[in-house]
Amino acid sequence: MKLYGYWRSGTSYRTRLGLALKGIEVEHIPVDLTTGAQKSPEYMADNPQGLVPTLVLDDGTAIAQSGAILEYLDEKFPARPLLPAGVKARAHVRQICQIVGCDIHPLNNLRILKHLKNEFDQPQSGVDDWAGRWIAEGFDAFEALLGADQGRGAFSFGGRPGMAECYLIPQIYSARRFNVDVARWPLILGVEEATLALPEVAAALPENQADAKPS
Amino acid sequence: MKLYGYWRSGTSYRTRLGLALKGIEVEHIPVDLTTGAQKSPEYMADNPQGLVPTLVLDDGTAIAQSGAILEYLDEKFPARPLLPAGVKARAHVRQICQIVGCDIHPLNNLRILKHLKNEFDQPQSGVDDWAGRWIAEGFDAFEALLGADQGRGAFSFGGRPGMAECYLIPQIYSARRFNVDVARWPLILGVEEATLALPEVAAALPENQADAKPS
Incomplete structure (x- = not known):
């Protein structure tokens, strides 16, 4: 299988984490979002949204949407x-995955931030306030649900890492990029610490991808 | 089971369509988004995001996120x-559900439109342009995927209505409210026509809810 993605894309990172936690190896093919490669006719034949990631199966079937x-x-x-x-x-x-996947991440991705800057003439502070608001509303709810689940252990649910971590960990990474003070969500940070301590997740980290650039 | 929702909310409508297509009856409890009822402490105990819908099971378990x-x-x-x-x-x-569920709907819901108006001082035309852009980008991809699936029949997939219709039908309803010219997506409109012709979906329509108001 081939995974088309971009090193710093939250949904690509999310998908890589799922592969890493399951121990599945795929061929990683970078799609450089900074050059618009995701809008090329070749790529859009597999993913008509022109977004990453896309998983292409061995029989050529393309699956998009993380x-x-x-x-x-x-x-x-x-x-x-x-x-x-x-x-x-x-x-x-x-449910907790979709807090991130529906109500935080889609509001803060590249095409949205460009619209805020180019169409609404927002300065960086307006963009950061926007991103920070949806991250905070979503993380407040995520944190409340973590706090209400007494049996969850070190991870988001059931004592082991899974789909919730695939969504949560890239969103924390993104929150820091927007200069959000993540210290107000200690339970979320605890889940992050436990997840990043797993040796198998190293292969999924943005900075470890072939297309990663120095920050 | 009890479904907390709002007649005109796209995600409430989406959930009602799923119940209707499966023939499952629940008690419908209106949450009036125009009065902020979704932010009451009682409601947020079941749904800490303060959003609709929430399904409450007979044992009291609350499930949010449509x-x-x-x-x-x-x-x-x-x-x-x-x-x-x-x-x-x-x-x-x-995948096709998430085109709507992740990349169209979350950008156009009430809390977002309020932010555009109140924080970014956008006139209604800027709000309509915003909503229309994400609807168009998503529907273009949805239409392309419908066109590529020669065996789908009258519905989005496999000759019968299902989860894709739950997402698509409320999004078309929403697109019309934003004055988007939906005629450019004839395959999508064909799926809508086939779905709305099903007698069982009548119970899910916004205008047939107890809390519906005249438009």
């Missing part, structure tokens, strides 16, 4: 599951 | 499935 890719990987390769067993537990994990 | 609710309903009540069989088919349907 959430669909993670669910596919978990259904196709059941070992080391990203979702827990039990329908209520799965619903809970999907 | 995507998590739809997946829960499909796993808990397998009859009349919203997702097809087969991992690749499921990935495809989840």
